[in-house]
Amino acid sequence: MLSFDFLNSLAGLITPISLLIAVLGVALGIVLGALPGVSSTMALAILLPVTFTMDQSNAILFLMTIFVSSVFGGSVSAILINIPGTPAAIVTQFDGYPMSRSGRPGEALAYALFSSTAGGLLGLLILSMAAPLLVSVALEFKSPEFTMIAAFGLVLLAFSSSGSTIKGIIVGAIGLICGMVGFDMMTDVERFTFGGSALQSGIDVVPLTVGLFGLAEVLKNVADRSNKNISIPKITRILPPLKKLLSTWKVMIRGSVAGVFVGAIPAAGSAVAVAIAYANEVKLSKTPEKFGTGCAEGIVAPEAANSAGVGGSLIPMMTLGIPGDTITAVLMGALLVHGLRPGPMLFTSNPEFVTGVYAALFIALILTFIVGLLSLRWMAAVMRIPTRVMMVLIALLCIIGAFSIRSNIVDVYVMISFGCLGYIMNLLKIPVAPLAFGLILGPMLEENLRRTLMISRGSWEVFIDRPIALGLLVAIVLFILAPFIKPLIRRIRFSMA
Amino acid sequence: MVKLDSNEGNTQKHASSMKRSECFLDLWAGFFFILIAGIGWYSHIINERLATALIMGGDPGPAFLAKITLWIITLGGVGYLLKGSRCLSEIRLNIFLQEIAKHKVSFSFATSIGLLVVLVPITGFTVSAFLFSFLWLLWLSLGAGISRKGAILFSGAVSVAICIFLYIVFFYLLNIKLYG
Numbered sequence: 301m302l303s304f305d306f307l308n309s310l311a312g313l314i315t316p317i318s319l320l321i322a323v324l325g326v327a328l329g330i331v332l333g334a335l336p337g338v339s340s341t342m343a344l345a346i347l348l349p350v351t352f353t354m355d356q357s358n359a360i361l362f363l364m365t366i367f368v369s370s371v372f373g374g375s376v377s378a379i380l381i382n383i384p385g386t387p388a389a390i391v392t393q394f395d396g397y398p399m400s401r402s403g404r405p406g407e408a409l410a411y412a413l414f415s416s417t418a419g420g421l422l423g424l425l426i427l428s429m430a431a432p433l434l435v436s437v438a439l440e441f442k443s444p445e446f447t448m449i450a451a452f453g454l455v456l457l458a459f460s461s462s463g464s465t466i467k468g469i470i471v472g473a474i475g476l477i478c479g480m481v482g483f484d485m486m487t488d489v490e491r492f493t494f495g496g497s498a499l500q501s502g503i504d505v506v507p508l509t510v511g512l513f514g515l516a517e518v519l520k521n522v523a524d525r526s527n528k529n530i531s532i533p534k535i536t537r538i539l540p541p542l543k544k545l546l547s548t549w550k551v552m553i554r555g556s557v558a559g560v561f562v563g564a565i566p567a568a569g570s571a572v573a574v575a576i577a578y579a580n581e582v583k584l585s586k587t588p589e590k591f592g593t594g595c596a597e598g599i600v601a602p603e604a605a606n607s608a609g610v611g612g613s614l615i616p617m618m619t620l621g622i623p624g625d626t627i628t629a630v631l632m633g634a635l636l637v638h639g640l641r642p643g644p645m646l647f648t649s650n651p652e653f654v655t656g657v658y659a660a661l662f663i664a665l666i667l668t669f670i671v672g673l674l675s676l677r678w679m680a681a682v683m684r685i686p687t688r689v690m691m692v693l694i695a696l697l698c699i700i701g702a703f704s705i706r707s708n709i710v711d712v713y714v715m716i717s718f719g720c721l722g723y724i725m726n727l728l729k730i731p732v733a734p735l736a737f738g739l740i741l742g743p744m745l746e747e748n749l750r751r752t753l754m755i756s757r758g759s760w761e762v763f764i765d766r767p768i769a770l771g772l773l774v775a776i777v778l779f780i781l782a783p784f785i786k787p788l789i790r791r792i793r794f795s796m797a
Numbered sequence: 798m799v800k801l802d803s804n805e806g807n808t809q810k811h812a813s814s815m816k817r818s819e820c821f822l823d824l825w826a827g828f829f830f831i832l833i834a835g836i837g838w839y840s841h842i843i844n845e846r847l848a849t850a851l852i853m854g855g856d857p858g859p860a861f862l863a864k865i866t867l868w869i870i871t872l873g874g875v876g877y878l879l880k881g882s883r884c885l886s887e888i889r890l891n892i893f894l895q896e897i898a899k900h901k902v903s904f905s906f907a908t909s910i911g912l913l914v915v916l917v918p919i920t921g922f923t924v925s926a927f928l929f930s931f932l933w934l935l936w937l938s939l940g941a942g943i944s945r946k947g948a949i950l951f952s953g954a955v956s957v958a959i960c961i962f963l964y965i966v967f968f969y970l971l972n973i974k975l976y977g
Contacts, residue, residue: 349967349971349973350966350971352971352973353971353972466873466876467873467877469869469873470830470869470870470873470874473866473867473869473870473873474866474870476862476866477837477863477866477870480859480862484859486856487858489844489846489847490844490846490847491840491841491844491847491859491860492837492840492841492844492863493844494840494843515907515910518906519903519904519906519907520903522902522903522906522933522937523900523903686941688933688934688937688938688941689934689955689959692929692930692933692934692937692959693930693959695906695910695929696926696929696930696959696963697963698910699910700963700967700973703973704967704971704973707973709914709917712914713911713914716907716910716911716914719907719910720904720907723900723903723907724829725829727900728825728826728829729822729826730826745862746862749862750856750857750861750862753855753856754855754856757855758855758857759855
């Protein structure tokens with residue numbers, strides 16, 4: 301049934317217009333992902349307004365192609381100039397750059413491309429198998445469980461964000477406040493509008509994410525006026541010997557499995573997945589000393605994990621409505637703009653959307669492979685685009701992106717404010733991502749909490765009476781207390797020793 | 798042995814400098830959170846309807862979660878302020894101003910974006926975008942060591958290309974009204 305629906309959705313997306321959109325998305329994704337300083341999150345955030353005039357299926361296709369291709373694009377600069385385009389490509393440069401320096405840049409890129417495609421397809425397969433199982437459990441959830449899931453997601457994402465957990469939780473709370481700006485959905489009372497009309501319609505997720513992940517990065521990079529002379533290798537031979545490529549299939553599978561499962565853990569992210577995949581290969585290798593000198597396995601494992609992580613990160617977003625990382629937070633914001641709220645109900649109310657996402661992901665992976673393979677020789681040219689040109693262009697795209705969501709100039713000021721806020725927070729080493737998570741999960745948390753309390757006539761016992769809600773509550777408390785418990789245990793151990 | 802002592806000394810110095818830097822970060826984070834909480838509380842207090850919103854049935858009302866989150870931010874801010882308070886005496890205005898000055902380019906860039914948005918209703922988006930990109934590219938190109946003539950030509954050509962690209966994609970193809 302699923303395979304028939306999948307083929308149906310796939311057929312619906314194989315039209316000249318859709319394929320043109322997909323190819324454009326792939327090309328833009330690879331270019332943006334390859335540019336140092338432009339992450340996949342930023343690429344998605346600044347290109348989001350392009351989808352506003354598209355229908356739902358083409359919009360999802362475009363966003364998926366950018367997501368998948370920018371993940372691969374991140375490895376291009378890691379391999380060619382030793383600067384990862386995206387944080388998850390850091391591990392790829394360990395072996396990718398040495399291979400490139402030894403005169404085999406095309407081969408290194410080809411290893412990355414093949415393993416990225418294989419990992420992505422395996423991730424998609426696991427996503428399509430795991431999601432219905434998780435949804436069948438999630439469909440039994442009622443308001444108390446959803447309250448706890450939203451709170452748990454928020455705490456977990458704050459816990460795993462860079463920097464301190466407590467700071468992450470406080471920033472998550474700021475995100476919750478941002479989600480409350482405007483009219484309260486149940487009583488029509490205004491909140492945090494300062495009595496004016498500018499903020500009555502609330503803070504949209506797009507200006508916030510464009511500001512936090514787009515403009516804040518531009519502000520960080522624009523201060524660097526130096527003209528770096530980077531030597532970019534010439535790409536000659538592309539394909540590695542077939543036998544050599546096929547011999548890495550076990551590494552590809554191990555990397556993909558690590559990627560999809562670690563990627564599925566909210567907030568673990570692909571950066572953790574690639575590190576685990578790489579470390580695992582070093583441990584399993586008979587010649588671990590070769591790692592770091594340009595060995596193929598050192599490229600294949602992290603790239604397969606990185607790409608498989610795309611499918612993994614979509615699991616919590618699609619089944620529970622919790623964004624697994626910043627990229628899926630932006631993606632979720634984009635889906636909300638298109639009137640789609642990911643979560644278990646979507647599987648029953650709009651199953652075409654689910655198969656549409658699978659089909660879009662499949663096309664994105666295949667097209668990234670084809671476009672990537674055809675353009676490998678010219679990829680080095682992307683590195684020659686001066687950073688200052690990209691920064692000015694991205695700043696203008698941020699303005700257009702923030703404005704186009706509701707044709708409201710206030711959104712542009714909101715975007716600039718969050719850009720400055722994100723810049724200051726980066727300086728103070730305060731994690732920014734929980735702000736976006738708070739804004740997205742806040743309405744889900746508040747709505748379900750108040751509904752639960754209305755049904756239980758104000759009794760909080762309902763969260764203890766229901767086992768899943770109680771389990772999540774215990775987990776929340778443990779995660780919050782973890783930063784205090786850890787030093788305490790260390791101190792007790794030290795005093796005992 | 799001497800080398801070992803020197804290494805130990807360096808490690809101790811490094812650890813102490815790290816601790817000091819962490820202390821300052823905590824202090825500023827505390828100020829930052831308190832400032833945000835202050836803005837939130839101010840908006841909450843001046844909103845009479847929210848302050849008097851009644852608890853209906855079991856619904857704790859629209860102010861309930863808002864107050865909890867504001868308390869989290871406030872207490873967190875106070876906590877970090879206390880944690881970093883031992884550095885309070887080390888704050889010097891001139892050093893603080895020097896630190897701020899390091900970020901003048903970034904904040905000028907953000908301010909110029911704000912000015913661009915103000916200019917849009919007067920000159921239209923294309924002209925404002927051209928001015929913005931030309932001036933910034935010129936300044937950044939001169940900073941990158943390119944000759945004045947080369948920088949002017951480069952900035953002009955790239956700015957025109959950027960404006961044409963944005964106009965075609967966002968106005969002509971996507972009909973975004975920012976240009977209107």
